[in-house]
Amino acid sequence: MIQRIVVAAALAAAPLLTSAAQELATAPPDTTGQVRTALAQQPAPLPWYRPRHAVVQTGGGIGMVAAGVGYGLWRDRAELDVLVGYVPKKHAGSTLSIATAKLMFSPYLIPIKERWQLRPLTVGVYYSYTHGTINDEEPGQYTKGYYWFSTDTRIGPLLGSRITYARDPSPRGRARNISFYYELGTNDLYILSYAQNRRGLSPVDILTLSLGLKADF
Amino acid sequence: MLLPLLFSYRRLGLPLVAAGALLSGCELLEFSPNDHRSPSDKQDLTAKNLAALAATPLPAGDTLRFVYTGDSQRFYNDAKDLVASVNRQTGVQFMIVAGDISDFGMAREMWWVDDHLRNLKIPYLTVIGNHDQVGNGREAYKAIFGPLNYSFVYGDTKFIMTDTNGREYNFNGKIPDMNWVRPQLQDASVRRHVIISHVPPQDDDFDPAVRDAYAQALREDPRLVFEMNAHRHSFSVGQPFNDGVTYVNSYAFERRKYLIVTVWGDKEFRLKEVSF
Known part of the structure; x- marks a missing residue:
């Protein structure tokens, strides 16, 4: 049954692929190494504030699930993502919502084969604010500087990779690339802990992992 | 080969x-630094260490000897050295870390401290400190170590471990929980009592509304050998309320000293300082 559906889908998709190939043939040669967005008809420019992609991820200290939108900067070599994350009460003792901004640079774009592209290195920073912690400072609870660090605000570096698949562009000509990424990260307080305890901690101790998907729209 | x-x-x-x-x-x-999901070997450590302690019981009448320290906080290098030093001691039965296991109240910090302390040849037990309650630390402590108030009997001595971090509850008048502490102190089935908590009652971080009730309950316990705290990072022994009750404060890990506490008879004790 499943095989029949696959065959039917392939048959249905075949004319689309053919037309895409024809369009490619007439499009100017792709010299930028960018994922294919070239089309016979250029899409209308988007307003600056319109997000270019949606993103969803798990881990990385910013949510069991974190979802948001982002913008490509500097010809998509950099991206700014804004996410809202969620951690259920059973995992943290209280329900947490985490607002995060991530700025990532991907200096290298490597086409692997048609439709597939690798960003072997993405490097960036994130800043997160957590709402909903249990023992958050109440007015007058502590004297000034009692705890020198912030409970809710974290900042940290990220390092990862990303692989992109170029889906067929939308009917209006927008790129609809879809990417999978992972990122290794840590945060300010973990870094401080390691920096002061090079014998007592290992770098692996302070690592976090994120796994995520990005989709252009 | x-x-x-x-x-x-x-x-x-x-x-x-x-x-x-x-x-x-x-x-x-x-999911978050405040997320306390932990691998199975980093859960319920209090219960696991108590089970390990129960496996080497102390016969009635035998001398009790334990290592007393506190405030491991962000001192992982020192934790490593402390473990090496304690493992060279003979005749000590367990170790107590009197709170501030973590610095930022995060689960991973508690794992990191356990990564070292699980290399001890003896079990170790903890009580919650104020730093362990920052953010969602209280829940992390419960998941990784266990209850905030608990007691155990070893040989002739009952150890009463209680949360005295009143400031972390914004001085709600309920910490320490005297409804839990009083019956513990009134337990007449064991020869001796030792009560251990993080913040000393004479400290500004102890709830002033509970201070008198706490000191009084201790004063009225004929079996109490002494009260023990950490929080101040340096050793002291004295009777701050001039009421016959002795209060002992531990060194922090960073001071690179700990105490070996020996208890015998009804209330005889000796404190030995060890540098590492």
């Missing part, structure tokens, strides 16, 4: 590292 072994070990190295990375993937996928 050794050479092929070494060789195969090196060949295995990379797959092993990769397998290790996969296994620890769940821990790496941290």
Whole structure:
């Protein structure tokens, strides 16, 4: 049954692929190494504030699930993502919502084969604010500087990779690339802990992992 | 014989590292620094250490001897050295860390301290400190160690472990929980009592509304050997309320000293300082 559906889908998709190939043939040669967005008809420019992609991820200290939108900067070599994350009460003792901004640079774009592209290195920073912690400072609870660090605000570096698949562009000509990424990260307080305890901690101790998907729209 | 072994070990190295990375993937996928999901060997450590202690019981009448310290906080290098030093001691039965296991109230910090302390040859027990209650630390402590108030009997001595971090509850008048502490102190089934908590009652971080009730309950306990705290990072022994009750304060890990506490008779004790 499943095989029949696959065959039917392939048959249905075949004319689309053919037309895409024809369009490619007439499009100017792709010299930028960018994922294919070239089309016979250029899409209308988007307003600056319109997000270019949606993103969803798990881990990385910013949510069991974190979802948001982002913008490509500097010809998509950099991206700014804004996410809202969620951690259920059973995992943290209280329900947490985490607002995060991530700025990532991907200096290298490597086409692997048609439709597939690798960003072997993405490097960036994130800043997160957590709402909903249990023992958050109440007015007058502590004297000034009692705890020198912030409970809710974290900042940290990220390092990862990303692989992109170029889906067929939308009917209006927008790129609809879809990417999978992972990122290794840590945060300010973990870094401080390691920096002061090079014998007592290992770098692996302070690592976090994120796994995520990005989709252009 | 050794050479092929070494060789195969090196060949295995990379797959092993990769397998290790996969296994620890769940821990790496941290939802938040306030997330306290922990691997099974980092859960219920109080119960596990109590079970280990129960496996080497102290016969009635035997001298009690334990290591007393506190405030491990962000002192992992010192934790490593402390463990090496304590493992050279003979005749000590367990170790107590009197709160501030973590610095930022995060689960991983509690794992990191346990990573070292689980190398002790003796069990260790903890009581919650104020730093362990920052953010969602209280819930992390419960998941990784256990209850905030608990007691155990070893030999002739009942240890009463209680949360005295009143400021972390914004001085709600309920910390320490005297409804829990009083019956513990009134337990007449054991020869001696020792009560241990993080913040000393004479400290500004102890709830002033509960201070008198706490000191009074201790004063009225004929079996109490002494009261023990940490929080101040340096050793002291004295009777701050001039009421016959002795209060002992621990060194922090960073001071690179700890106490060996010996208790015998009804209330005889000796405190020995060890540098590492």
